[in-house]
Amino acid sequence: MTLGPPKSFRNGQAVPGAAIPTVAPRAFRDLVIAACASGARVCALYALPSGGEVTLHVLLAHDDVGRLSMLATRTRAGGSFPSMASALPSTQAMERAVFEDHGVLPEGHPWLKPLRRHPALQAGSGTEPGGPQGPADARRPEHPFFRVEGAGVHEVAVGPVHAGVIEPGHFRFQCSGETVHTLEIHLGYQHRGALARLVAARPAHRTAIAESLVGDGAISHGLAYGVVAEALGGVAVPERALALRQVALELERISDHVGDFGALCNDVGYLPAASWCPRLRGDIQNALGLLTGHRFGRGFLVPGGLIAPVGDDVLAELARVLATFGREFTQVVSLALDAPSVLSRFEGTGVVSQAVARDLGLLGVAARASGCDLDARRDHPLPGCRPLPSAPSVQATGDVLARARVRVAETTRSLERIQAQLAAMPDGPVRAPVGPWAGDAVAVGLVEGSRGQVTHVGITDANGGLAAYHVFDPSLLNWPGLAMALRGQQISDFPLCNKSFDLSYAGHDL
């Protein structure tokens, strides 16, 4: 297929690489900062090495008009570019990744620590992520953990192996007594080299890797990959497949939100909801299983549609299961959010202000609980799909209670959306053949997953082969939000705050 050269484009569109405006590094930084000052959001920043040069791409979302735009700049291999992280904290992690993956220095970066690569760990010289790290690069300043000094200040180190059945990460708290001054979150333990595997894999096998990036985000990541592949292959996905995919995506959201609500109740010792919610989540996982054959929805999506058709009897059964679930979940929530012991722990805990949320570029539940009105389902609907008809659930207070309320409201909303979709399910095929991919093109897939906007970018070579693939899980942007939420809190509230964000380590580390 051939591509026109749009200045701005929509979710699920492929653009020719050559059509991306290329500017000098300084102008690149200034233009991005200016665009963000007038409401744009950085969704992706990555580097593409070729020969002795490195090209940087930035992907901006213009939520108010539902469009995306890209900008490029070039520097020599081993060169540098002016960092924008001080002006746009949302880019700090992306710039660190560019540096450690490609050796291009973001000049003036305030906190150029390794993000995912820790040779000291790999050499077996300890499990502490301190000390000299990252690819040997004399330009990288040494970065010990941030320290607060003074009488009575002490340090608490947690992880990488945690007390629960969860993924690994390292947390470093600076405290006076119970009060946390700062929390530094150090990740990278989960780095699997997943994107390199995805690029190297045969095309038919890539969805399985995308689905394994984040276990409880298999649908959102699988779908984002599908959107990229479909944009490059120029295919119109049949309507029935589009509708069923959205049903699966909302089921995934409900599953994650309900599990998380139960975990929050568990952390404040409200045991009735702590025991009921995992069972309710199991019902939703089984509903997802009924639809997809897998409790996390793997092996269901394929570029062009779905792997196999889904019968109407399955959909009728799904509607029935969800109706029962809706009643039971409402019972549990109304009890829990009416219990003074729950409210007193949720309210005012782990506050993130709207200004901080905006600066850090928080996404999903974390953003909406802090008053940021953004949701890719409304602002950047999937190709061929109608946007979310109403405003997303937004709360103003930015605390654990707000994040819990957003999850509850979204669960209800997703249930309604699924039921409406099941009632008006189009007939017809569920899979269309995907053509050969466009050469020298860039395609973007945005999906509002349960944690927020999942961003996938695929870049093809001249023959339409996959040259590079970049993934930005919402967790990459949201982890610093958790660090900010902990400031001035009691250290004992860390598990509660952590659960309220419910971030993915694997999605961050890839």
Add this chain to the structure above:
Amino acid sequence: MEVRMPGLIATWWSQGRRTVPTPSDASRLPEWFRGRPVLQPERCLPDCHACRDACPTDAVNTSPLRLDLGRCVACPECAAACPTGALTMSSDHRLATTRRDDLILDGGPARLAQAMESRTRRLLGRSLRLRQVSAGGCNGCESELATAGNVVWDMGRFGIQFVASPRHADGIVVTGPVSANMEQALRDTWEAVPAPRILIAVGACAISGGVFCGSPQCRDGVPADLPVDLYVPGCPPHPLTFLDGVLRLLDRLG
């Protein structure tokens, strides 16, 4: 303080008792569940490699037909590709084994997990405390392991429990392809568990690297020098598959 007892009791009543009966050979998962693949090599067409070519993890081999459950992520592509029904999926959840070789299916009778030797079983008594180490796990396996402890599967009733310290544990449960960045932490945790200790590898990742097999950033699962006592395949394994395997290992099933 207003106590909402009526609401609480009514909800308690309507939520009901949800714990499933003790797992046994008669336990059944729903039809949709993609469990044990069924191989009928006699149906293979000569020179057909459709299943092998369809598999994202190189789990299938043809002539003769073999399927390595340790690599399989139950994606159904092989069954969909097979023109003769020589390879189909069943909902049988009993997949765990005590030997790596037993995970290689050839169409013969299933080789299920064996009980460990009686001296270790006696030492453990009626409890098994486990430390979980996620080493590159995507949270699918971790989530299903946590589910095995909820009110539905309730592994606590068999004395099986996850604990917060390796010092309190009788063994570890490893998930993930063992990212290079986690290898040392995994070894340290293992060393911190007092002997006799067991090691359970959960999920395709921990057994073989799964879809990340071959990545230079991973170790293709639990390193070969660590002794695995139980392999629980799946991506992720169903909580019942995990329970089935551990109960067989403890000789507590049937």
